[in-house]
Amino acid sequence: MNIFLQYILLGVAILVAYAVLALILIYVERKVCGFFQCRIGPNRVGPWGVFQSVADMVKILLKELVHIDKADHVLFRMASFFVIIGSICTFAALPFARGVQAIDFNVGIFYVLAVSSLGVVGILLAGWSSNSKYSMIGAMRSGAQLISYEISSGLSLMTIVVLSGTMQLSEIVEQQSDLWFIFRGHVPACIAFLCYLISGHAETNRGPFDMPEAESELTSGYHTEYSGIQFGFFYLAEYLNMFIVAAVASTMFLGGWQPLHIPGLDGFNAVMDFIPGIVWFLGKTFFCVFLALWIRWTFPRLRIDQLLSLEWKVLMPICLVNLLLMAVVVIW
Numbered sequence: 001m002n003i004f005l006q007y008i009l010l011g012v013a014i015l016v017a018y019a020v021l022a023l024i025l026i027y028v029e030r031k032v033c034g035f036f037q038c039r040i041g042p043n044r045v046g047p048w049g050v051f052q053s054v055a056d057m058v059k060i061l062l063k064e065l066v067h068i069d070k071a072d073h074v075l076f077r078m079a080s081f082f083v084i085i086g087s088i089c090t091f092a093a094l095p096f097a098r099g100v101q102a103i104d105f106n107v108g109i110f111y112v113l114a115v116s117s118l119g120v121v122g123i124l125l126a127g128w129s130s131n132s133k134y135s136m137i138g139a140m141r142s143g144a145q146l147i148s149y150e151i152s153s154g155l156s157l158m159t160i161v162v163l164s165g166t167m168q169l170s171e172i173v174e175q176q177s178d179l180w181f182i183f184r185g186h187v188p189a190c191i192a193f194l195c196y197l198i199s200g201h202a203e204t205n206r207g208p209f210d211m212p213e214a215e216s217e218l219t220s221g222y223h224t225e226y227s228g229i230q231f232g233f234f235y236l237a238e239y240l241n242m243f244i245v246a247a248v249a250s251t252m253f254l255g256g257w258q259p260l261h262i263p264g265l266d267g268f269n270a271v272m273d274f275i276p277g278i279v280w281f282l283g284k285t286f287f288c289v290f291l292a293l294w295i296r297w298t299f300p301r302l303r304i305d306q307l308l309s310l311e312w313k314v315l316m317p318i319c320l321v322n323l324l325l326m327a328v329v330v331i332w
Contacts, residue, residue: 010102014092018240023053025239028286029293036297060235063228068130071225075129079122080226080233086118087237087244094247095169097257097277108169109161112248113154116203119237120146123222126234130225138221141304142205148311149202155319156196159188159326160252173256179263180255188326193253195319200245201292202307204238208299209307246288250281254288257281 027042027050034041042049068076092102093112105111120143127139163185164172175181181189202209223234250256257277261269302310 014088014102018088018091019236021243022236022239023057025243025289026053026056028289029239032290032293033297036294057232060232061229065230066225066227068225071131072129075125076225077230079126079129080230082122082125083119083237084122084233086115086122087240089115089118090244091240093169094244095173095251095256096281098170100278101170104168104170107167108172109157109167109252112169113150113157116241116244117146117150119241126226127222130222132225135222135224138224142222144304145205145209145307146203148308149199149315152199152311152315152319153196153203155316155323156192156199157248157252159192159319159323160185162323162326162330163189169251169256173251173258176255176258178261180253180258180260182253185253185326186329188322188329189253191318191322192326193249195315195322196249196253197288197291199311199315200249201295202311204241204245204292206242206292207296208301210301242289242292243285246285246292247281249288250284254284255280256284 030049030052031041042052045052045055090112093105093108093115095101095104103111123142123146124139127136127142130136160172160181161167163181164175166172166175172181176184182193183189185192223231226234257280259269259272259275259277259280261272
């Protein structure tokens with residue numbers, strides 16, 4: 001009974017953290033977007049507009065669920081749950097600090113790559129079941145994009161697996177206690193980091209890779225026919241996927257909860273040790289999130305053929321060669 005209660009409390013804690021982080025990310029993106037576009041952003045609801053995201057969440061929860069004629073209603077409802085469940089299961093595997101992790105598999109990276117792929121199933125179901133040409137085209141684009149860029153992101157992460165010799169996330173972070181892999185892994189680690197940021201950004205359907213949701217062409221892409229809380233699930237998962245990509249990047253390349261240590265500077269290292277691990281983790285993660293937002297509001301949207309050519313003709317060959325290069329470095 002005690003174990004069952006612990007599981008319930010753990011699940012509630014994960015859901016609360018998931019929802020709170022989504023609200024924070026929505027607010028942060030609006031403010032960063034306003035900064036890049038030389039405007040203020042939300043500033044009416046609460047001081048500095050901090051409660052604007054909460055007001056929008058309440059509005060989505062109270063909205064009516066619109067009934068879609070000729071849609072496959074069972075698959076239509078299941079699609080949003082597939083997307084949100086895949087996102088939550090991936091979120092649960094993130095190591096926020098030493099011991100602050102819901103699940104710590106010895107094949108953690110394999111688990112993250114496998115479970116995060118559930119979102120593709122939900123997106124394809126959403127497009128198929130909506131009985132709308134806009135939703136179907138958006139779903140096909142998104143499916144092709146996600147499946148393609150998962151190859152590069154997986155190869156980039158495997159480069160660090162070769163360097164560390166383990167797939168367990170907590171062990172990978174522990175190995176970076178003296179120096180982060182982005183510095184220890186030489187040139188292959190830097191290349192893998194850049195490739196992962198690009199492919200991870202593409203997997204979250206953020207600009208300039210937001211072809212599945214191209215408003216000028218497809219209205220709102222694969223979730224055009226969704227409303228209320230069902231649309232809220234897609235919206236929530238999109239923002240948390242951005243956080244998950246940034247969190248995995250900080251865990252694999254930037255040391256996770258480990259502080260910045262410089263060999264030989266014992267005094268500096270001692271000061272860095274005073275900062276809590278969760279602060280390091282969240283700081284690195286939000287730094288990667290800021291980079292993603294910077295890219296989104298800087299570059300124009302790509303065409304679908306350019307997007308897929310970038311993956312199959314540029315990123316994937318680079319990641320394959322880089323993986324072999326890392327193996328040579330480790331053997332050497």
